[in-house]
Amino acid sequence: MNNKPNYTDLTITDGTEMAAYIAKPTNANGKLPAIILLQEAFGVNGHMRNVADDFASRGYVVITPEIFHRTAPKYWEGPYTDFAAVMPHYSAITNEGLTADLVACHKWLTEQADVDTGSIFSIGYCLGGRVSFLANAVLPLKAGISYYGGGTDQLANKAKDLHGRHLFFWGGLDKHIKQENINTVLHALDEAGKEYVNVKISYADHAFSCDERPAYNKSASDDALALTLAFMKNS
Numbered sequence: 001m002n003n004k005p006n007y008t009d010l011t012i013t014d015g016t017e018m019a020a021y022i023a024k025p026t027n028a029n030g031k032l033p034a035i036i037l038l039q040e041a042f043g044v045n046g047h048m049r050n051v052a053d054d055f056a057s058r059g060y061v062v063i064t065p066e067i068f069h070r071t072a073p074k075y076w077e078g079p080y081t082d083f084a085a086v087m088p089h090y091s092a093i094t095n096e097g098l099t100a101d102l103v104a105c106h107k108w109l110t111e112q113a114d115v116d117t118g119s120i121f122s123i124g125y126c127l128g129g130r131v132s133f134l135a136n137a138v139l140p141l142k143a144g145i146s147y148y149g150g151g152t153d154q155l156a157n158k159a160k161d162l163h164g165r166h167l168f169f170w171g172g173l174d175k176h177i178k179q180e181n182i183n184t185v186l187h188a189l190d191e192a193g194k195e196y197v198n199v200k201i202s203y204a205d206h207a208f209s210c211d212e213r214p215a216y217n218k219s220a221s222d223d224a225l226a227l228t229l230a231f232m233k234n235s
Helices: 044-055 085-094 096-111 127-138 152-161 181-194 218-234
Strands: 005-013 017-023 032-038 061-065 116-125 143-147 166-169 195-202
Touching: 005 096, 017 044, 017 096, 032 044, 032 096, 032 127, 044 061, 044 116, 061 096, 096 116, 096 127, 116 127, 127 143, 127 152, 127 166, 143 218, 152 181, 166 181, 166 218, 181 195, 195 218
Parallel strands: 032 061, 032 116, 116 143, 143 166, 166 195
Antiparallel strands: 005 017, 017 061
C-alpha cells in the first residue's frame, strides 16, 4: 500500500510491485506531454524528485519509477559516497525486468486523462541514461534523452528498434565512459539509419547535471537542460 505523498504503486507483469514518484503541473489544462524519468544508481532520491518537479513545472506529467524494487526496500535511497551499497541492486537489474517496469510506466501514463499519449518521452541520468535508451527501443516514445549513460554500448543491438529520435549528453572529462563506448552506440544508430543528436560537453565530468554531487557543473547542466527542452518541443 502506498503511504508516501505523490507516489503511486504499479503492478508489474512478473508479479512484483513498483513504487513510482509522480509530478504533475499545477493549473494545467488539456492534454499534456509526459516523461518517464529514470533514476541514477542512487534511487529515486531527493535530487530525482526535484528533477521530476522541475519538469512538471515546465508542463510535463512525470513518472519516476523505483527500478531497484525487486531487491531494494520501497523508497530506498543510496548514499552518493557509498557505491558499494548500491552494487547489489545495480547488479541485479536485467533488461527483461527493466522492460516490464517501463511498460508499466507507459501504461500508467496512457491511462491518465491529462496525458497526450502521442507525446511521451524518456529521460535518464547515469544508469537511467542507459535505461532511457532501452525505453526508446521498447516503447512507442516520441523521443528519448540519455545523460552520460554508462553501459549504453551494451544495448547497441537495440539501436534498430528505436521508436523516436534520441539525444545523448556526455562529459568530455568523464573517465567512466570511453569514447569507444560512445562510438559503438553511434555506429549502431548510423547503421540502423536512426535519427539522433550527440552532444559532448568538453569541460564537464560524469554526473555534471546533479547538483548534489561534486562533479556538478551549473553551466553544463543549464545548457543541457535548454537543449533537452528544445529537443522535446521540436520532436
